[in-house]
Amino acid sequence: MEAFLNETQEKNKGELLVDTKIFSKDIILKAAYNFLDRAYFFFKLNKDQNMLVQITLKQGKEMSLKLLSKEFYDELLSVYLRDKLEKENKTIRETIIGAAINNSLDKGWFTAKQNTEENQIDFDKDIDDILKEIENDPDLKIDESEIENILKEIEAESLQEKKPILNINKEGLEQAKQQFNK
């Protein structure tokens, strides 16, 4: 069996070979980032374009290089899985965030100002002011008879709309009566 992760060690320095077909460059760098407090990392690609990871233990860290290497393997897998889940759930996450943002925009505090009592009073005041201005306008000539005619027309139209229209089908009615008598 060929190991996909090879390692060589000397004193506080070791080298791991990571297959970049399995773990991408970004995954390896992210895994290393989580170990920066414990070791120094240096990367280069070999002739097969796989990643050589040189690890140098920091002074004062009571940890063997072998143990650190094993933890680094675990971290590689962990970062890989987290990245995979993040990509798979991207659409779901975006949908949830989108829905949350849309719902928050529908909340009352975004529209309540239009319905407050204060606004209503202001609105009424504006109407009163306008009416007063119209009444006091010396150039304004109100033709009372014209207004009366318009009102009558409106009333007549509204009465016509209210009248129900009945279309009686006499033959159908007769047939229904005969059916009932049978």
Add this chain to the structure above:
Amino acid sequence: MIQNYKIDTSIYNENIIIQAIEDFKEITRITFVNNQFEIIWESVEEIEEVFNELMNYIVSLINE
């Protein structure tokens, strides 16, 4: 003392390398020419220490 270190720029982004050199300029003089770091310091051990810190700093810049 002067030490040179060859860097694979397909792994380390050049813009980030430039930023790291800028951030390290108050510590020591580092240049980057032909994909190589040139570090000047008092001893080889100390240069290696600076290089290790520099490379870790670059990894953190890549991930942040």
